Amino acid sequence: MIEKTLHGTQRYWMWVGFLFLLVVIGFVSYLVQLREGLGITGMGRDISWGLYIANFTFLVGIAASAVMVVLPYYLHNVKQFGKITILGEFLAVAAVVMTVLFIIVDLGQPSRVFNILLHPSPTSLLFWDMVVLSGYLLLNLFCGWYTLDAIDKEEAPPRWVKPLILISIPWAISIHTVTAFIFCGLSARPFWLTALLAPRFLASAFASGPALLILLCYGVQRFMNFDVGKDGIRKVALIVTYATVINLFFLLVELFTVFYSSIPDHMGHFIYLFKGTGGTGILSACMWFSLILLVCAIILLVRPETRHNERLLPWICGMVLVSIWIEKGLGLLIPGFIPTPLHEIVSYVPTVPEVLITVGIYGMGGLLVTLFFKIVVHVQISKAG
Amino acid sequence: MYDRGKIITGIILFVIVLLIPFLYNSFTGRAAYVPELTTGTSEKECVGPKAFMRTDHMKLLDVWKETAVRQGVRTYRAHNGKTYTISLSGTCIECHAQKEQFCDRCHDYAGITPKCWNCHVYEKVVRK
Amino acid sequence: MKRRDFLKIATLTLAGVSVKPLTNLFTKPALADISSQGTQRGLPQWVMVVDLDICGKKDECTDCIEACNRVHNIPLIKDSRHEVKWIWNAPFDSIFREQGFGRVHEEWPKKSVPVLCNHCENPPCVAVCPTKATWKREDGIVMMDYHRCIGCRYCVAACPYGARSFNWKDPRPYIKEIHRDFPTRTKGVVEKCNFCEERLARNLVPACVEACKEGGLIFGDIRKEDSMVRKILSTRLSIRRKPHLGTEPKVYYLL
Numbered sequence: 127m128i129e130k131t132l133h134g135t136q137r138y139w140m141w142v143g144f145l146f147l148l149v150v151i152g153f154v155s156y157l158v159q160l161r162e163g164l165g166i167t168g169m170g171r172d173i174s175w176g177l178y179i180a181n182f183t184f185l186v187g188i189a190a191s192a193v194m195v196v197l198p199y200y201l202h203n204v205k206q207f208g209k210i211t212i213l214g215e216f217l218a219v220a221a222v223v224m225t226v227l228f229i230i231v232d233l234g235q236p237s238r239v240f241n242i243l244l245h246p247s248p249t250s251l252l253f254w255d256m257v258v259l260s261g262y263l264l265l266n267l268f269c270g271w272y273t274l275d276a277i278d279k280e281e282a283p284p285r286w287v288k289p290l291i292l293i294s295i296p297w298a299i300s301i302h303t304v305t306a307f308i309f310c311g312l313s314a315r316p317f318w319l320t321a322l323l324a325p326r327f328l329a330s331a332f333a334s335g336p337a338l339l340i341l342l343c344y345g346v347q348r349f350m351n352f353d354v355g356k357d358g359i360r361k362v363a364l365i366v367t368y369a370t371v372i373n374l375f376f377l378l379v380e381l382f383t384v385f386y387s388s389i390p391d392h393m394g395h396f397i398y399l400f401k402g403t404g405g406t407g408i409l410s411a412c413m414w415f416s417l418i419l420l421v422c423a424i425i426l427l428v429r430p431e432t433r434h435n436e437r438l439l440p441w442i443c444g445m446v447l448v449s450i451w452i453e454k455g456l457g458l459l460i461p462g463f464i465p466t467p468l469h470e471i472v473s474y475v476p477t478v479p480e481v482l483i484t485v486g487i488y489g490m491g492g493l494l495v496t497l498f499f500k501i502v503v504h505v506q507i508s509k510a511g
Numbered sequence: 512m513y514d515r516g517k518i519i520t521g522i523i524l525f526v527i528v529l530l531i532p533f534l535y536n537s538f539t540g541r542a543a544y545v546p547e548l549t550t551g552t553s554e555k556e557c558v559g560p561k562a563f564m565r566t567d568h569m570k571l572l573d574v575w576k577e578t579a580v581r582q583g584v585r586t587y588r589a590h591n592g593k594t595y596t597i598s599l600s601g602t603c604i605e606c607h608a609q610k611e612q613f614c615d616r617c618h619d620y621a622g623i624t625p626k627c628w629n630c631h632v633y634e635k636v637v638r639k
Numbered sequence: 640m641k642r643r644d645f646l647k648i649a650t651l652t653l654a655g656v657s658v659k660p661l662t663n664l665f666t667k668p669a670l671a672d673i674s675s676q677g678t679q680r681g682l683p684q685w686v687m688v689v690d691l692d693i694c695g696k697k698d699e700c701t702d703c704i705e706a707c708n709r710v711h712n713i714p715l716i717k718d719s720r721h722e723v724k725w726i727w728n729a730p731f732d733s734i735f736r737e738q739g740f741g742r743v744h745e746e747w748p749k750k751s752v753p754v755l756c757n758h759c760e761n762p763p764c765v766a767v768c769p770t771k772a773t774w775k776r777e778d779g780i781v782m783m784d785y786h787r788c789i790g791c792r793y794c795v796a797a798c799p800y801g802a803r804s805f806n807w808k809d810p811r812p813y814i815k816e817i818h819r820d821f822p823t824r825t826k827g828v829v830e831k832c833n834f835c836e837e838r839l840a841r842n843l844v845p846a847c848v849e850a851c852k853e854g855g856l857i858f859g860d861i862r863k864e865d866s867m868v869r870k871i872l873s874t875r876l877s878i879r880r881k882p883h884l885g886t887e888p889k890v891y892y893l894l
Contacts, residue, residue, distance in 0.1 A: 163826035164790070165807030170720025174795040174805060234790015234805065234827025241770040241787055252769035252793055313763060313884045314799035391737065467801040468733040468754075472720075580784050583776065585840055600819050629809075629825035630785060632712075638817040 127271075127278055130504040131497045137349070138500070145493040152486010155479045156231055164234055167480040172472040173463045177480050178232040180455035181487070184334070185225045186259070186305045187327060187454065191335020192218035192266065193298035194365050200291055206357040209506060213346070213354070214339055215270035216498035218298075221335075222263040224491040231483050251308040258301045265294040270498075278505045302327050309462065317395035317462045320383075326376045327454070333369035334450040336362045337443035342495065344440050352503040356436075363439060367427040370446055374420055377453075394469075399461040404471035409460055416452035419445045546616040552606035558589045572599065572627070599631045608634050670761050670775055677777025683860035684779045685758070685834055686868045687848075688877070690893045691731075694855035695751050701728065703753055706850030710835070712823045714813035723804040725832040726755040726847055734880055735892075753847075753856075756781065756802040756832040757880060757888030764794035764803065773829075779889060780834045790827040799881050800888075803831045834858075861889075 134142075159166055169176040195214040198204035230236050247253050269291050276283035306324035313319060340362055343354045384392045397403055402410035423445040426432040433439065460474055476484075512518065527534075557564050559571060578584045579597040587595045595602050607613045610633045618625060628636075674684060694700075707713065707726045714723050731740065732748035740747055758781045765775050772787035773794055795803045809826045817823060821837065824830050835845035843849070848856040859866035868891075877891040 163806065163808035165721050165826075170718075170807070171722050171804055172720075172801070174792040229791075232791070234792070234829075235788060236790075238770075238787070238789045241772070241789055245770050245787065247769050247771050249766045250769040250793070251767065252791060256769070308793075312767070312797050313886070314797055462796075467799055468729055469736055470733070576786055580782075580786065581774075583836070583840065600822065604819075626825070630822040632817055632819050632822055636811070636817055636823075637819050638814070 127275065127501050127505060130501045134500065138496075142493065142496060145489045145496065148489025149486050149493065152483045152489060155482040155486065158479055159231070159483065160236075164232075166477060168474050168476045170472065170474075172466045172470065173460060173474040175232070175459055175463070176474055177456065177476045177484055178228045180459045181484060182225050182228040182232070183305060183327075183458060184451050184455045185221045185228065185491075186302055187331030187450075188335045188338055189218045189221035189225060189259075189262065190298045190302040190328070190331045191339070193295050194332050194336050194369075195339065195362065196291060196298075197295050198361075200288070201295070204361065206355055206361050208358070209352075209354040210339065210343065210358045210362065212270055212273055212502055213342065213499060215266045215273075216502060217335075217339060217342065217495060218266045219263060219270065220491045220494035220498065222259055222266070223494060224487055225259060226263075227487045227490065228484075231487070251304060251311065254304050255301075255308060258297065258304050262294065262297055262301050265290055265297060269294060274502060274505055277509055280509060299328065302331055309458075314467060315462045316389075316392045318458075320380065322376055322380060326373065326380075329369050329373040329376055330450045330454050331369075333366055333373050334447055334454075336366045336369070337446040340366070340443045341440055341447070342499070346499055346503055350500070350503045352507060359436075359439070360434060363427070363433050363443075366443065366446060367424075367433065370420060370424050370427060373450070374424060377417075394465045395461040398464050398471065399457065406473050406475075408475075409456065412452050413457050416449045416457060419449035420453070423449065544620075546620045548616050549609065549612040550607060551609040551613055554606050556591055556593075557606075558587065558595050558602065560590055563590075569625075575599075599627060600633060604633050610634070670765060673775050673777055674760060674779050677779065678862060680777060682778045684862050685839070685889065686779075686859060686861040686872075687755075687758075687834070687845075687890045688857040688868050688871055688893060689753060689890065690855050690857065690871075691750070691752065692893065693853050694753060694851075696853070699751075702850045702852070703847035703856060704728065706846040707832070709816065709818070710838075710846040711821050712810075712814050712817055714810035714823075715815060716810075716813050721807040723806065723810060723830065725804070725830070726753055728752065729754050735878065737881060737883065738878060752892065754800065754802070754880075755847075755890065756798075756834075757800055757886070757890045758832075758834055760887030760889065761885055763797040763799065763884075763886060767793045767797040769793065776836075780836050780839075781831075782833060782836065783828075783830055785822075785824050785828045785830070788828040790829065792829060794829055799884050799886060803829050805829050 167176060167178075192214040195207050195211050199207040199211045230239065233239060242253055242256050269287055272287050273283050276287075303324045306327040309315070309318035310320060310323035340359055343359060343362075346352050346354070381396065384396050398410075399413050400410055402408075423442050426438065426442045426445075432442070456474075463472075463474075465471055559568070564571070575587065575597045578587070585597050587597050589595055604610065610628075678684060704724075704726050708715070711725065713725060716722055728751040730748065731750040731752050734752050734754055758779060760779070762773075762775055762781050765773055765781060768774075769791060770787050770789055772784045772789070773781060774784075775781050790805065792805055795805055806824055806826045806828055811817070811823055814823060835843070835847075838845060844858050845856075848858045857867050857871060859868035861868055861872075863869060871893065872891055875893045877893050879888045879891055882888075
């Protein structure tokens with residue numbers, strides 16, 4: 127089936143070439159980082175995680191969100207998801223590959239990464255993260271591939287595919303819960319120390335992931351002439367609607383607890399995030415922007431007239447994506463570190479190499495999505511009817 | 512055989528490319544080159560027998576690393592009954608002070624860059 | 640018995656029997672047990688005491704800091720983002736803000752206090768390390784293995800005291816004097832105060848303690864009844880940093 131990626135229009139090759147160029151630029155920047163050390167990024171002693179881990183967190187959510195189309199289709203026979211589910215599974219594969227890449231570029235000694243397996247530490251959430259992410263990658267890769275292969279061969283998929291798909295459903299929940307646990311078990315960082323972090327992660331994942339999936343489905347329709355079905359997209363949009371509302375609710379609930387109890391240590395981080403005390407104020411501006419986007423997206427999503435508007439929906443999904451990328455990315459990471467344990471305010475600005483490496487990894491993800499989707503669409507089109 | 516000419520030419524080229532390292536050595540006379548080591552000390556005994564150190568000094572250093580860092584034990588009972596302090600910079604380099612004339616000779620020949628020296632201090636790095 | 644019933648019972652039994660070992664893997668008290676193990680084996684339990692009555696009397700004194708930096712080949716990096724510090728001075732107000740300081744002399748909030756790794760009884764950094772590159776020894780010292788560290792900086796995020804430094808670049812160019820007795824570190828690994836365990840192995844006190852000529856830093860084995868730390872902690876009031884977090888720091892500050 128891979129041979130289907132080798133034939134395409136000129137536009138296809140230009141797109142692949144562009145993505146490949148991004149990957150090369152990112153890779154060269156990474157070589158510089160390997161030589162000079164992580165000091166070429168904007169991170170520092172006080173803000174020791176930045177753009178890389180921010181994107182990692184966001185992308186684990188995208189990966190986990192595949193469950194939002196897999197579960198209805200396989201457990202509740204929602205036939206409208208017939209053409210979408212497999213796209214969701216391959217999106218999850220690309221997203222997991224990106225999360226792993228973001229972790230690797232964030233490591234100070236990446237050649238030692240297998241120490242995690244040689245010297246397992248079950249008390250460390252990063253150990254469990256490696257376990258569950260690897261498992262999820264394999265699950266989605268095998269299930270997606272062999273399901274597609276079965277469609278290609280016009281047969282039923284192998285018997286072991288169904289149980290694995292069923293396992294992938296709780297597994298998807300687990301990857302994002304483990305990711306949340308990385309943050310919310312740390313007594314040192316009151317901004318993250320909330321039981322609500324895992325539910326918040328899941329809610330924002332189920333908002334941003336399906337939103338991205340809708341955007342990709344529109345892309346596939348426009349550039350590859352493959353229609354996944356209006357009903358399917360509408361149902362996914364409904365999922366995005368509920369998830370964004372719950373996401374906003376969770377945020378408001380957090381704000382109440384923090385500000386009503388008025389513990390200075392806890393409030394300080396939220397005040398920094400929304401007011402930008404002592405900092406440059408850029409982060410707080412972005413956070414307010416994210417909040418406004420979210421509220422606007424919700425208003426547009428809850429009304430069926432706007433939600434069903436096929437010209438408007440891609441833009442709404444874009445708003446959801448940008449909003450959650452800010453809120454769950456740097457909007458989650460930086461306030462976790464500021465004010466520091468010694469109550470200082472420090473600022474973080476990503477550097478050019480850092481951004482280039484990030485863009486390179488997104489390029490790699492885009493490349494994987496393009497190649498996978500090309501295979502899926504060609505198989506589906508050739509076997510349709 | 513189809514394309515007999517191309518295939519046989521290809522095989523001959525492949526074998527030649529495979530043998531390039533050996534051909535190079537014999538043409539430049541480097542084949543007989545064996546690294547010359549200056550131990551840098553008049554001490555006749557090392558922490559291990561010479562043959563063992565030659566083949567397995569990296570394994571010994573690994574054991575030393577585990578013993579000193581992870582178990583906190585800093586003494587090593589050698590084959591000759593003597594006790595040495597476990598320390599790359601302290602014990603090994605104490606004798607083999609001129610690392611360029613000893614350690615580096617074989618490492619360069621074999622094309623190895625051990626990362627130990629990124630952290631462990633030797634004479635050239637010492638700065639007072 | 641049908642095979643299905645047997646499988647059901649066997650699975651339930653396996654699940655039930657593995658509950659305790661699995662929970663053991665995750666429970667934090669395991670870290671505190673290490674010290675009682677060490678005590679049983681006759682190992683010391685190291686504790687540091689900072690006498691705030693003495694420390695800070697000399698204006699801008701950095702004797703302990705300079706000694707540590709010298710003995711451990713610590714780089715001097717001007718860019719505060721890339722600083723590496725094992726022991727440093729910070730204002731009293733930053734260190735003890737959660738506990739407050741009553742209405743004492745006006746200068747106390749600004750008073751300079753040396754801070755370092757607390758070698759907690761319950762170290763959060765040890766719990767989160769994915770490779771066990773940092774671990775708690777039986778004598779209570781929280782150790783670093785620079786060979787194993789992958790530089791993920793999870794421990795930096797987990798430390799409530801900001802005691803850990805990451806090597807954002809190669810430290811060697813920034814070290815004024817490189818001494819042979821202690822390795823430098825390389826870029827990409829985390830480091831912190833180690834209670835001078837390499838000196839303790841030679842029966843020497845930590846470099847900072849030795850450097851303070853006024854006796855502002857006291858170090859010793861809390862198990863021993865006649866140790867200075869035991870005596871002074873039972874006679875004078877002391878506080879520790881962020882006690883509400885349950886980390887049980889082993890650096891005490893005498894008021």
